[in-house]
Amino acid sequence: MRDLFSHPNGGHAAQAAARDARVEVDKLRNFIQAMDHKSKFTDLIQIGIGGSELGPKALYIALKAYSVENRRVHFISNIDPDEAAAVLREVDPKKTLVVVVSKSGSTLETLTNEEILRSHFQKCGCNPKEHFIAVTGKGSPMDNPERYLSSFYIWDYVGGRYSATSMVGGVMLAFAIGFDGFYNILKGAHEMDLIALNPDFSQNLPMLAAMIGIWNRNFLMHPMVAILPYSSALARFSAHLQQCDMESNGKHIDKWAHPVDFDTGPIIWGEPGTNGQHSFYQLLHQGTTVVPIEFIGFRENQYGQDQIVQETNSQEKLNANLFAQAIAMARGERSDNPNKVCQGNRPSSILLGRRLDPFAMGQLLAYYEHKIAFQGFTWNINSFDQEGVQLGKRLANRILDISASKRTAKKHERFPEAEAMMRELESL
Amino acid sequence: MRDLFSHPNGGHAAQAAARDARVEVDKLRNFIQAMDHKSKFTDLIQIGIGGSELGPKALYIALKAYSVENRRVHFISNIDPDEAAAVLREVDPKKTLVVVVSKSGSTLETLTNEEILRSHFQKCGCNPKEHFIAVTGKGSPMDNPERYLSSFYIWDYVGGRYSATSMVGGVMLAFAIGFDGFYNILKGAHEMDLIALNPDFSQNLPMLAAMIGIWNRNFLMHPMVAILPYSSALARFSAHLQQCDMESNGKHIDKWAHPVDFDTGPIIWGEPGTNGQHSFYQLLHQGTTVVPIEFIGFRENQYGQDQIVQETNSQEKLNANLFAQAIAMARGERSDNPNKVCQGNRPSSILLGRRLDPFAMGQLLAYYEHKIAFQGFTWNINSFDQEGVQLGKRLANRILDISASKRTAKKHERFPEAEAMMRELESL
Numbered sequence: 001m002r003d004l005f006s007h008p009n010g011g012h013a014a015q016a017a018a019r020d021a022r023v024e025v026d027k028l029r030n031f032i033q034a035m036d037h038k039s040k041f042t043d044l045i046q047i048g049i050g051g052s053e054l055g056p057k058a059l060y061i062a063l064k065a066y067s068v069e070n071r072r073v074h075f076i077s078n079i080d081p082d083e084a085a086a087v088l089r090e091v092d093p094k095k096t097l098v099v100v101v102s103k104s105g106s107t108l109e110t111l112t113n114e115e116i117l118r119s120h121f122q123k124c125g126c127n128p129k130e131h132f133i134a135v136t137g138k139g140s141p142m143d144n145p146e147r148y149l150s151s152f153y154i155w156d157y158v159g160g161r162y163s164a165t166s167m168v169g170g171v172m173l174a175f176a177i178g179f180d181g182f183y184n185i186l187k188g189a190h191e192m193d194l195i196a197l198n199p200d201f202s203q204n205l206p207m208l209a210a211m212i213g214i215w216n217r218n219f220l221m222h223p224m225v226a227i228l229p230y231s232s233a234l235a236r237f238s239a240h241l242q243q244c245d246m247e248s249n250g251k252h253i254d255k256w257a258h259p260v261d262f263d264t265g266p267i268i269w270g271e272p273g274t275n276g277q278h279s280f281y282q283l284l285h286q287g288t289t290v291v292p293i294e295f296i297g298f299r300e301n302q303y304g305q306d307q308i309v310q311e312t313n314s315q316e317k318l319n320a321n322l323f324a325q326a327i328a329m330a331r332g333e334r335s336d337n338p339n340k341v342c343q344g345n346r347p348s349s350i351l352l353g354r355r356l357d358p359f360a361m362g363q364l365l366a367y368y369e370h371k372i373a374f375q376g377f378t379w380n381i382n383s384f385d386q387e388g389v390q391l392g393k394r395l396a397n398r399i400l401d402i403s404a405s406k407r408t409a410k411k412h413e414r415f416p417e418a419e420a421m422m423r424e425l426e427s428l
Numbered sequence: 429m430r431d432l433f434s435h436p437n438g439g440h441a442a443q444a445a446a447r448d449a450r451v452e453v454d455k456l457r458n459f460i461q462a463m464d465h466k467s468k469f470t471d472l473i474q475i476g477i478g479g480s481e482l483g484p485k486a487l488y489i490a491l492k493a494y495s496v497e498n499r500r501v502h503f504i505s506n507i508d509p510d511e512a513a514a515v516l517r518e519v520d521p522k523k524t525l526v527v528v529v530s531k532s533g534s535t536l537e538t539l540t541n542e543e544i545l546r547s548h549f550q551k552c553g554c555n556p557k558e559h560f561i562a563v564t565g566k567g568s569p570m571d572n573p574e575r576y577l578s579s580f581y582i583w584d585y586v587g588g589r590y591s592a593t594s595m596v597g598g599v600m601l602a603f604a605i606g607f608d609g610f611y612n613i614l615k616g617a618h619e620m621d622l623i624a625l626n627p628d629f630s631q632n633l634p635m636l637a638a639m640i641g642i643w644n645r646n647f648l649m650h651p652m653v654a655i656l657p658y659s660s661a662l663a664r665f666s667a668h669l670q671q672c673d674m675e676s677n678g679k680h681i682d683k684w685a686h687p688v689d690f691d692t693g694p695i696i697w698g699e700p701g702t703n704g705q706h707s708f709y710q711l712l713h714q715g716t717t718v719v720p721i722e723f724i725g726f727r728e729n730q731y732g733q734d735q736i737v738q739e740t741n742s743q744e745k746l747n748a749n750l751f752a753q754a755i756a757m758a759r760g761e762r763s764d765n766p767n768k769v770c771q772g773n774r775p776s777s778i779l780l781g782r783r784l785d786p787f788a789m790g791q792l793l794a795y796y797e798h799k800i801a802f803q804g805f806t807w808n809i810n811s812f813d814q815e816g817v818q819l820g821k822r823l824a825n826r827i828l829d830i831s832a833s834k835r836t837a838k839k840h841e842r843f844p845e846a847e848a849m850m851r852e853l854e855s856l
Contacts, residue, residue: 050706065510079702079749081742082493083660085731109702112737112745119735160706223651223717224695232511239699243707250711257766263716267652268708269697271667274507274537277820278478278588279671280696283678286816288691289651299856303513307547309540311832314509317540317824320831321507323849324823332819338685339815350849354856387767388714391760392705395752396745403748404739421751421778428727428782 002165002186002193002362017155024152024167025186031150031171032179036068043091045074046172047117048101049109050243051160052135053077055365056101056169058240059185062233062361065302066177073176076117079109084116093124099133099171103154103163105140135167159384161244162369165189165362181358188362196370206370209294209349213371214378216292216347217266226284227270229296230322233356237364238270245372248383255380264379274321285328285342293329293348296364297322300355326350430593430614430621430790445583452580452595453614459578459599460607464496471519472603473502475545476529476596477537478671479588480563481505483793484529484597486668487613490661490789493730494605501604504545507537512544521552527561527599531582531591533568563595587812589672590797593617593790609786616790624798634798637722637777641799642806644720644775645694654712655698657724658750661784665792666698673800676811683808692807698722702749713756713770721757721776724792725750728783754778 003018004025035041046056057075074087098117102110118128134151136142143151152167163169165186174182198204201211216222225245227238249265271279273295284291297319306313312320325348332344351367353360376383401412402419431446432453463469474484485503502515526545530538546556562579564570571579580595591597593614602610626632629639644650653673655666677693699707701723712719725747734741740748753776760772779795781788804811829840830847 049703053703054707064514077703078660078700079742079745080658080660080700080729081734081746082730084742085729085733086492086660108745109706112735112742115737116735116742230508232506232508232514239707242699246708246711246715250708250713250715252714252716252771253766253769259766260716265711265715267695267697267711267715267717267719269695271670272506272508275477275481275505277817278537279482279667280674280678281820282814282816283674283693283695284816285678285819286680287674287678287693287695288680288688289695291695297853299853301508301513302510305513306509307540307544308835309543311836312828314507314512314540314544316831317507317536317828318509319850319853320827320846321820321824323846324827325820326849327845328820328823337815338681338687339810339813340818341681342816342819343680352853352856382767385767386710388710388712388770389705390768391713391770392709392749392753392756395756396749399748399752400740400745403744407736408739417755418751421754422747425725425727425747425780428780 002190005187005190006194017157020153020155021166025170025183028152028167028170028174028182029179032174035175036178041095041097041175042070043072043074043096044099044172044175045076045087045091045096045117046099046101047076047110047113048099048135048168049077049107051163052101052110052168054236054240054243055161055164056172058234058236059164059169059173059361059365060176061236062356063173063177063181063358065233066181066358068176068178071176073172076113077109079112081116084113088117088120093121093126093131096131097133097175098128098131099135100142101135101168102142103137103140103156103160105136105142133171135171159386161247164240164365177358184358185362185365188359189366190362192363192366192370196366206367207374209367209371210374210378212349213266213375218262220290220292220347221263222266222290222292222347223263224267224269224291225294226291227268227294227296228273228276229270230273230318231296231298231356232272233302234296235272238268241270241368242268244368247386248372249376249379249381250388251379251381251383253381255382260379260381262379264381265375273325274318277321277325281325284346290346293326293346295322295326295348295350296353297350298353298356298360302356322350430618433615433618434622445585448581448583449594453598453611456580456595456598456602456610457607460602463603464606469523469525469603470498471500471502471524472527472600473504473515473519473524473545474527474529474600475504475538475541476527476563477505477535479591480529480538480596482664482668482671483589483592484600486662486664487592487597487601487789487793488604489664490784491601491605491609491786493661494609494786496604496606499604501600504541505537507540509544512541516545516548521549521554521559524559525561525603526556526559527563528570528576529563529596530570531565531568531584531588533564533570561599563599587814589675592668592793605786612786613790613793616787617794618790620791620794620798624794624802634795635802637795637799638802638806640777641694641803645691648718648720648775649691650694650718650720650775651691652695652697652719653722654719655696655722655724656701656704657698658701658746659724659726659784660700661730662724663700666696669698669796670696672796675814676800677804677807677809678816679807679809679811681809683810688807688809690807692809693803701753702746705749705753709753712774718774721754721774723750723754723776723778724781725778726781726784726788730784750778
């Protein structure tokens with residue numbers, strides 16, 4: 001997918017994948033250059049859920065500081081009708097591109113929201129064909145040039161949670177931060193991909209991180225990991241990693257279809273520091289459950305705007321807090337006042353970068369992708385499927401048959417638990 | 429604080445608190461009415477961190493659907509200089525109010541960001557005195573009429589994480605959704621306050637929730653709780669509860685200063701459904717760690733805009749998914765294919781409301797506040813202090829002395845671990 005900058009590794013399939021990716025990247029460059037030239041669009045709405053939202057949104061927020069002037073991006077993911085309504089209040093359809101992202105072309109949430117937007121655009125006198133872009137699998141129901149301004153392709157061998165650097169994130173990011181910005185993300189990710197190939201563990205950063213995680217999970221038995229970036233720009237990065245890690249490694253069956261007799265993927269959560277310090281760090285220091293932490297920090301800020309207050313600038317204050325927390329977690333504190341005692345010995349790691357720019361963001365994203373995959377290999381589980389989500393989808397469809405039956409007089413299968421819940425809701 | 433709608437309970441102190449709260453609420457009504465009349469301000473920036481951001485922001489996002497036309501709210505919390513820079517790019521100072529929230533009037537992050545904004549406003553030719561509002565303790569360093577357009581008071585007996593319904597959230601919310609909207613939040617919260625006083629457990633909803641939580645934490649030994657609202661408007665509500673719960677109950681010392689020999693507050697995290705289904709639900713269904721879930725749902729949407737696609741509307745799809753997930757977690761699934769097996773027996777509860785309006789939001793907020801306090805009472809811990817965060821603050825100040833010493837030639841105490849980290853950062 002980003003194997004564009006050196007000779008492709010591996011066999012025929014990998015080389016074919018790199019060629020396919022190159023075609024899409026070149027198509028995107030031409031599309032964006034043509035669009036920059038006309039510069040008619042100020043807003044872009046990305047419709048997609050799961051990997052079609054979380055990774056792209058995390059990257060957009062992380063790199064907003066580098067955005068092309070007068071361009072904004074909005075996301076509609078949830079089936080909740082209020083989400084589409086809130087976004088539509090904020091944009092002028094005439095100046096808005098819509099990128100619809102679904103690999104299968106059949107995701108319920110995405111198709112429903114697309115229909116809502118198509119109606120809205122038509123009501124406003126806009127022809128959806130001139131505004132809607134498809135990002136989908138070749139030959140999917142969405143791959144239809146009669147309905148879209150343009151189509152960009154993705155392939156079924158890349159899971160949604162690993163697709164941020166494909167066209168799933170690419171079209172939106174090239175609009176927001178320019179094609180070169182997007183290309184630099186790819187370059188950064190590729191550099192980390194090469195590091196991840198290093199057979200010398202001591203030089204393989206994601207492998208080291210994976211092994212620390214295995215130690216915390218399977219030897220110290222900690223059920224979760226908090227990812228705490230000291231950077232507001234990474235506000236949604238932990239949410240992306242929550243998907244990437246938990247959907248990949250939240251498994252109880254190994255590759256030989258045997259139940260595992262050890263713990264697999266931990267629960268991942270996190271918020272930026274210093275905000276977290278004023279929120280949940282109390283528990284991290286003095287609670288009865290130990291939470292291993294992965295801190296992330298940067299030497300320089302993004303906007304180049306800072307100010308000295310009380311003899312230090314804000315970036316120095318930010319990093320002083322980052323270092324202080326790591327030391328406090330490790331050391332703890334003794335005190336004659338039991339309320340002030342911190343047990344210490346709470347594990348953390350710190351990942352430092354110079355500045356969160358597109359290249360560094362690409363590195364950081366790939367670092368975590370490889371860490372997650374390495375842990376899956378270690379546990380001998382399949383990090384690339386998600387069978388556990390099928391049951392809920394099937395039950396939801398049975399419940400929707402009940403809702404539909406009220407309008408259409410179609411018969412539906414009985415589902416007593418669900419019917420009881422629906423009666424409860426209707427009584428409110 | 430919201431004991432305004434019936435005879436105040438309890439003794440002298442509670443009655444005095446209700447009187448004080450009434451004074452501030454009336455002051456706010458007059459302030460907002462005068463402002464609505466002139467209607468000069470379109471944007472409000474709230475500067476505050478921890479409880480001064482999380483609760484207010486969660487409520488603002490939850491109730492944005494009801495906002496007064498052409499009014500927007502922004503938040504600056506982090507010491508990260510990029511956060512202030514990003515917000516300042518989006519507002520016109522001439523039309524912007526700034527609400528600075530700090531009980532002590534001495535929060536490092538907040539005062540630093542206030543200084544950055546005061547400089548920016550002055551550069552843009554605006555007198556900060558005509559734009560800046562203080563929300564602080566009476567007599568704090570910030571309680572200074574020469575520097576602020578107006579001051580609203582809060583009291584030291586209400587912790588930041590329980591202050592969303594005080595002036596900490598009140599000034600911003602009355603600006604955003606109108607004074608009546610804010611007043612309805614108070615009414616809803618007060619109604620739940622009265623329910624929480626009911627000595628009959630079976631009628632006391634937050635007490636029932638607290639006891640279910642104790643069961644999951646101390647009898648089934650689950651270390652965390654996921655709060656999963658099927659409502660995009662509650663996008664930041666789980667982050668607020670993360671603070672409210674973890675800072676209150678992440679304690680290892682009981683009220684008699686003895687170390688507890690059982691688990692106290694769990695880790696709290698969550699994202700809205702259906703988004704989460706496409707993210708971390710794989711682990712919830714098939715992972716090796718069981719995560720108890722609190723689902724939240726509503727019968728009606730907020731905007732009154734919905735559309736039928738494939739015979740059901742989006743609100744029906746949303747709630748079908750909510751019910752399906754609760755049933756799937758409980759039941760699980762047997763299968764000849766081990767990859768499809770879901771163990772089931774994963775605990776969840778569902779809280780249903782008619783519509784997420786200001787009154788319901790007040791109820792929901794107070795429901796969780798009482799649940800958290802009831803759990804603290806049960807564990808016999810002090811849910812209203814946060815001694816664990818002091819160590820990190822002290823260490824951060826020592827590190828800042830090192831940073832300052834580079835500018836001022838002041839001597840600083842040696843701090844070898846921190847100095848090693850700082851050298852590492854400077855080498856990047």
